[in-house]
Amino acid sequence: MVRVITYGTYDLLHYGHIRLLERAKALGDYLIVGITSDDFDKTRGKINVKQPLEERVNAVRDTGIADKIIIEEYEGQKIDDIKKYGIDIFTVGSDWTGRFDYLEEFCKVVYLERTQGVSSSEIRDQKQSMDVGLVGYDNFLNKIYAESRLVDGANVVAVYSDDTRQLSKDVLSLTVADCYDSLLANVDAVYVHSHPSRHYLEVKEALEAGKHVLCESPMALNREQAVELDVLAKSKGCILMEAMRTAYSTAYARMLLLIKGGKIGEVVSVDATCTSLSTNSENVCDELKWSSMTAWGPTALLPVFQILGTDYKDVSIVSRCGEDKTMDEFSKVDFIYQKATASIKVGTGVKSEGELIVSGTEGYIYVPAPWWKMDYFEIRYENPADNRRYFYQLDGEGIRYELVAFMKMIAASLNNSRESLKYIDNIDRSVSYAICDIIDKFITGKCVRLMVQKKEE
Numbered sequence: 046m047v048r049v050i051t052y053g054t055y056d057l058l059h060y061g062h063i064r065l066l067e068r069a070k071a072l073g074d075y076l077i078v079g080i081t082s083d084d085f086d087k088t089r090g091k092i093n094v095k096q097p098l099e100e101r102v103n104a105v106r107d108t109g110i111a112d113k114i115i116i117e118e119y120e121g122q123k124i125d126d127i128k129k130y131g132i133d134i135f136t137v138g139s140d141w142t143g144r145f146d147y148l149e150e151f152c153k154v155v156y157l158e159r160t161q162g163v164s165s166s167e168i169r170d171q172k173q174s175m176d177v178g179l180v181g182y183d184n185f186l187n188k189i190y191a192e193s194r195l196v197d198g199a200n201v202v203a204v205y206s207d208d209t210r211q212l213s214k215d216v217l218s219l220t221v222a223d224c225y226d227s228l229l230a231n232v233d234a235v236y237v238h239s240h241p242s243r244h245y246l247e248v249k250e251a252l253e254a255g256k257h258v259l260c261e262s263p264m265a266l267n268r269e270q271a272v273e274l275d276v277l278a279k280s281k282g283c284i285l286m287e288a289m290r291t292a293y294s295t296a297y298a299r300m301l302l303l304i305k306g307g308k309i310g311e312v313v314s315v316d317a318t319c320t321s322l323s324t325n326s327e328n329v330c331d332e333l334k335w336s337s338m339t340a341w342g343p344t345a346l347l348p349v350f351q352i353l354g355t356d357y358k359d360v361s362i363v364s365r366c367g368e369d370k371t372m373d374e375f376s377k378v379d380f381i382y383q384k385a386t387a388s389i390k391v392g393t394g395v396k397s398e399g400e401l402i403v404s405g406t407e408g409y410i411y412v413p414a415p416w417w418k419m420d421y422f423e424i425r426y427e428n429p430a431d432n433r434r435y436f437y438q439l440d441g442e443g444i445r446y447e448l449v450a451f452m453k454m455i456a457a458s459l460n461n462s463r464e465s466l467k468y469i470d471n472i473d474r475s476v477s478y479a480i481c482d483i484i485d486k487f488i489t490g491k492c493v494r495l496m497v498q499k500k501e502e
Contacts, residue, residue, distance in 0.1 A: 047073030049134045050126060052117055054081050056096055058104040061159060066110040068157050069136045077130055078111040082118045084295055084437065127151045174200045175257070175455060178228045179216070180247060181238035182208040182333060189236055190216050192444040198452040203228050207239075208333065229254045234455065236288070237261060240332075241339040241484075245270045248285065252277045257284040259451045262343035267485035268478045275474060284454045290443035291344055292351075292471040293450055296419040299435060300403075300410060304352055308424055309405030313385045315352050316402045317345040319417060320375075320392035334393075337373045338364070338487045341391035343480045344417050347472075348401060349380065349387040355479035357382050362487055365395070365496040371488050378483065418442055 051069045055062055055078075070076040083098050096104075098116070105111055115126065127135060127148065135148050136155040148154050177199055179186045186204065190213070193199040203220040205228040206212060222228035225247065229235070234257035237247050245265040251258050252274065264287050265271040278285035291297050304312060319341035325334040359381040364373040374394025380387040390397060399414035401422075408426040412419055420439035425432045440446075454470060486492050 046075055047133045048075045048077065048131055049073040049136060050077040050079065050123075050130065050132045051136050052079035052081065052123065053137070055101045055105050058101070058108075062105075063108055063110070065138060065157060065159065066105070066108060070110050072134050072136060072155060075112045076110065077113045077115060077126070077132070078105055079115050079117040079123075079126065080105060082116050084118065123148060124151060174198045175233040175452065176203075176231070177201045178222070178232035178235045179204040179219075179238070180206075180225070180228070180235055181261075182206045182211065183238070184211040184213075185238055187211075187213040187216055188442070188444055189238070189448075190219075192441045193448055195441070195445050196448045196452060198456070199448050203231055225250065229256055232256065234258065234284075234451075237264075238288075241266065241335060245274065248274050249277065252281050252283050252285065255281055255283060257451075257455050259286045259288050259447075261288045262477070263339060263481055263484050264477065265481050266488060268481045271478055271481045282458065284451070284458055286451050286454060286470060287472050287477050288447060289343060289347060289472060290447050291347060291417045291419065293446040294419050294437070294439050294443045295446075296422060296435065296437040296439065297348075298471065299437060300412070300419070300422050301351060303424065303435075304403060304405075304410065308407075309403065309409055310407030311384070312352055312403060312405050314402075314404040315349045315385075315387040316389075316404075317348055317416070318390040318397050318399050318401075319345045319415075320390070320395055320397045320399060322394070322396055324393040331372075334372070336371060336487075337376050337391045337393045337395075338484060340393055342376070342378075342389070342484060342487070345389035345391050346378075346480050346483060347476070348403070349389060350476045350479050351473075352403060353380075353382050353385050353387055355475050357387075360483070360486070360492050362483075362493040363496070364487065364493060373487075376487065 049069055049072045051066070053062070066076070066078065080098065080102055102114055105114060123135070123145070126132065128151065132152050134153045134155055135145060136157055137145060138159045139156045140159060142156045145154055175198055177193065179189060179201060186206070190201050193201045201219065203222055204212065204216055205222040205225050209217060209221070220231065222231070229251055235251050237244060237251070237258060237260040239247060241263055244260055244263065248258050248260050248264055258278070264285070265274060274285055321341070324340050357380045360378065362376060362378050364376040366373045375390070375392040378389045399416060401412040401416035403410040408424055410422055410424055412422040418439060421434065421436050423432060423434050450470065
């Protein structure tokens with residue numbers, strides 16, 4: 046029996062894929078098809094894959110061509126598979142000619158001519174793209190624009206800003222709207238990264254205009270506003286998504302799964318620190334500066350609420366502020382749960398080790414600074430020999446993965462696949478509301494003790 050193996054992503058399975066599979070099968074008696082996992086696709090730079098792994102596997106299985114389907118998950122797996130399954134022929138499309146010649150040491154390598162005039166990339170390009178507008182004033186918009194160019198469907202065409210001094214030439218080459226209404230009139234969706242005090246009104250105005258919104262967290266300054274925006278988004282048939290890049294990094298998602306799977310036993314403590322002295326540029330006026338709680342609070346609170354839940358029994362906040370008591374340069378928030386505790390430290394005028402530690406009854410998870418750009422973490426036990434390290438590639442600080450999720454949510458809503466939205470959005474609304482609650486407590490002074498730094502005369 047001649048055994049043949051081939052590999053691919055098989056996104057949006059089309060006639061070209063099927064012809065290639067048929068010709069691969071004709072090379073021998075038994076065909077094994079390797080389908081790349083979502084994580085492996087990311088490491089290879091393929092972030093625009095439209096279908097999740099399960100859908101791609103089912104599509105290939107439904108053709109009835111493959112005798113066996115396997116999942117490709119890591120670099121070097123092809124050699125392992127060839128040895129494991131006793132492969133006689135390895136084959137792929139001719140656009141890879143020469144790339145896999147090294148496998149000739151293990152089996153025969155055949156490059157098949159692809160069906161002309163059809164590809165997954167072309168099919169994706171034919172999908173309706175979204176004209177996106179950027180709202181804000183700091184250099185983070187430059188990163189968003191650069192990453193958007195790598196994401197299918199995210200066509201950034203305009204920007205609205207109160208202060209353009211930190212914006213790059215590329216961003217300023219877009220249509221620069223003279224007012225927010227003008228921006229909304231020319232886009233399908235907006236990315237809001239303005240001052241937190243303006244998020245609620247700008248998101249509301251965009252939703253009322255029927256635009257999809259990706260808003261930097263916090264999307265509102267209290268729970269009531271956040272709930273109102275959600276209701277409005279649903280009534281308008283629009284997507285409202287909270288922007289927190291950490292939630293869309295592969296390492297962070299895998300860490301949560303391992304915790305929920307009991308790898309460190311029962312969680313008894315979550316401690317997260319996020320600080321940066323460069324959060325507020327010297328070029329930004331005082332009115333546009335972000336407080337420590339609004340700049341870093343949502344990120345630090347994310348693992349607390351996603352691991353321990355939002356049903357805490359008590360919370361206390363200690364903040365070091367200027368005479369403007371809502372402008373903290375450092376804050377520490379402590380939570381008491383029924384059977385656990387949590388603590389976050391955030392700062393824009395104080396520097397500390399930005400690590401994340403999740404303590405359990407059997408071990409603990411350690412994520413080094415800056416943990417919010419997580420591409421690596423460790424599970425540590427009493428016996429160091431049992432320790433495990435986990436590595437996952439993170440490109441573009443996670444911005445591109447967040448944008449991909451936003452585009453997928455819009456596509457799902459347009460296709461009336463509302464049930465699938467919860468599997469795409471990595472931040473449950475209960476978490477968003479709990480974050481707004483803490484921001485509200487800080488702003489209104491509830492549960493807050495202040496260390497006020499008075500200006501010298």
